[in-house]
Amino acid sequence: MLRVYNTLSRIKEPFVPVQPTRPGEPAKVGIYLCGPTVYKPSHIGHMVGPVIFDAIKRYLAYSGYEVTLIVNITDVDDKLIAESQKRGLPMARLAAEMTADYMHNLQVLGIDAIDHFPRCTETMGEIIEFTQTLVAKGFAYESQGDVYFEVGKASGYGKLSHRGIEATQGDGGGMAERKRAGADFALWKAAKPGEPSWPSPWGAGRPGWHIECSAMSRKFLGETFDIHGGGLDLMFPHHENEIAQSEACHGKPMAKYWLHNGLMQASDEVGKVGGRSTRPHEGDLAAQEVGKISKSKGSAPFREMLAEFSGETIRFFILFTHYRRPIDYSQQRIREVETGMETFYRFFKRFERVNGASYYALNAPGRRAKGDAACSAAGSSPLLGAVAEHRARFLEAMDDDFNTGGGIGALFDLVRVLNKFVDDEKLEEPGRRTPEKLDALRNGAVMLRELANTLGLFRQPRAAEAGKESAQAGGSDELAGKLMKLLIDLRAASRKKKDFATADQIRNGLAELDIVLEDRPGGTEWSRKQR
RNA sequence: GGCGCCGUAGCCAAGUGGCUAAGGCAGCGGAUUGCAAAUCCGCCAUCGUGGGUCCGACUCCCACCGGCGCCUCCA
Structure with missing residues (x-):
């Protein structure tokens, strides 16, 4: 019996899909995972959720469920606007570039279980309609072209993060004077001059942060779906607000199970992504400063990590730790699991x-x-x-x-x-x-x-393996393969004559070139040493 | 201050109210090998500290110490 830890209840619960199973049909399961805001290249922290939920979907499918996994792409957002202005690029172009970066990273990690990547810009109609419904039902109000959700009218607000409304006093990005209460949050934001905008009943503007997830999850998975996932940092206010919106709109639970993954943490010193470890002394780990990977820490793009490690290694590394725990990231840690993978x-x-x-x-x-x-x-x-x-x-x-x-x-x-x-x-x-x-x-x-x-592990031969095979089979690296055969034959002849000095000279010489020889009953095998 | 998480061997990391406390990395001993490599076998922890509950706790409760996250449109 599958059990999952539900952030709503704070206990492990038996997993029972929302939709009753029809006889003879596989039970259907809908999963929504909060995806990235595509304004900068992704770092390794962004990959944790996708890797985990890719594995979760695979396991659920293996367990007999028919799973739909949705990951949204936020391609309209304040940070996106700011970054596009800074770089002098149209927002859509920046978003497209960063989305491509994200997709590439997913592909390298072997993440292919995600069914749809809805974009905010492609969901505008649903978002506006959703907002209209909330206004009509009295849960939201218009104010100078903005539309705010009135948190005080939502029942059960704070049930996910276990917080009271009084504790939630975000300033809403300097729009406090337009809101009735500090905890109210924007569903729709009026456009300032020069900002990208979409027409709406309240004038030109763009969606607030949370509404797209409510609109998209309903669009693809229905009013109540099975699993909503995301990083622990999104629990409040993002997920809390999603719940408030969706449940106010539909009068029923948004998601049955809320799963939150722990955040990747990194040491600025040792965990420097994409560069050599700068650790001055061996065994000096206790002195590291460990902290969360975030924009403010300026962690390096994920792509740079791929020069050091294969996607599968990083996937293995992420899966090595239980998803709810924080993962302590450093190059040394990844090297260790990489060594283990050789087994x-x-x-x-x-x-x-x-x-x-x-x-x-x-x-x-x-x-x-x-x-x-x-x-x-x-x-x-x-x-x-x-x-x-x-x-x-x-x-x-x-x-x-x-x-x-x-x-x-x-x-x-x-x-x-x-x-x-x-x-x-x-x-x-x-x-x-x-x-x-x-x-x-x-x-x-x-x-x-x-x-x-x-x-999702070991599905394809490694690139290194494939390369070597082509060398042995006479591919692009044909010469290397032939030279290796010559050397191995020479060494075999020496060993036969008990001329171990020559045999060892060959093997040691090759070792210098990071080529490892292994003698087996069926003959000698060679391989390139990893890294 | 509010909400919450964590502290298991040198390092990483599962797990459990009572049975030998997984596994990985590193290390040591052995088998194997001409020597290696690989593989296999064996060794390497009383679970942060102090109380409490219980027939019995590392596992439940409390306190403390230590580390961390969120409360800021960060996955």
Whole structure:
């Protein structure tokens, strides 16, 4: 049974979709995640939510739900206007550029489970209509071309962030004198001269910050949907105001479950993105200043990180920690999980060596097997029994509020069991392979793939692997492949003659060039050292 | 000040009212190897401090200490 932590109730609740399941149809689940304001290149903090919710959607789909995931793009906003004026660019052009940056980052991270990216500018009609309804129902009022939501009229305001109205006295961007109460917030803002604007019943203007999410979520997911997600920092006032608007408008709950991810924190010193670590002493971590990644801290664009780390590494790094906890970011931390990931990549190569076909070509079930089907199928061999045990641990962890960190732990164990099987059965030696043993290994690997898929991990061969394959197969790096073969053959001849000095000279010389040789029963393999 | 989170091995990080407290990185010992690499096996924590509840707490409650977030259109 899947359970999720709901910020509304502050406890883990059983996950039961809003829409009743019709017999013979998969239960439908709607998820809305607050996306970026596209005025600057995204930094790693912006990627946490998308990675997590991509994995959440995958896991829900695997669990049998039909999931729709919406992430909005805020392409009209005060910061966007300010930035476009600063850079002398039309706002739409700036937004388009930054949206492209965002999309590129998502793609590199392997995030492809998002169904729609509605833009604020494309939702203007719905936003205006939504605002009109709120005015008509008496929850909002016009004031000098602005429209404000009257927080005092909303029942249950503060139920998400557990705050009283009296505690919420934002100045609303210097528009206090136009508002009836300090806590009231803008649904619509009159345009100042030179600002981008859209026509409305209250004159030319643009939407306030919160209204687009209410309008978009309703447009794609309905008045009440299952999961609303976002960073912890959005809980107040953004999500609180979304709830106020939507529930005032519809008279029913906006979302059943509110999930908030922890924020990425970084040390300015060690966590410098895209550059060399400037740490003066080893083991000096305690002296770091750790703080939230934010605009004010001037963190580097995500794109610069990609020069240092693969998208999959960053994805793995994010998933390594439970989503509700803050993630302490530093290059050293990422390097550590990157080292850990090698365990998987090496196993995949090993698997291909003994199995003859690629791990990446394995066809894993996209749906969780009902009941104990997987376990009973596994009962046929001790290996699969052990694998199934770790599979169960993985599922248990994920069922418990998407505990990806616990799940990854189970994945490491699973690989160990598979490696041990290859060791014990000496499957690296071609003569020791039997169809039964290869079958068992393959079935175990299928289970690994099945689970890793739900996290969106190890779906494609790494770029480095692909490059090397082309070298070995005579691709663009053909010469390197041929030279390597020559050197390996020379070394093999030396070893045969017990001329280990020459053999070691070759291996050590190659090591200097960051090329690693590994002797195996089936021959010597070479690979480029990572980084 | 208000609301809330966190403190588990050298570092990172799961988890649990009672059973061996996952996993990763680093380290140590062993198997394997011509030597390595990789892999496997083993070792490496009484869970911030002090109280309380309980037959029993690391897990629940309180206090304290320490770290952090939000209360500002920051994911």
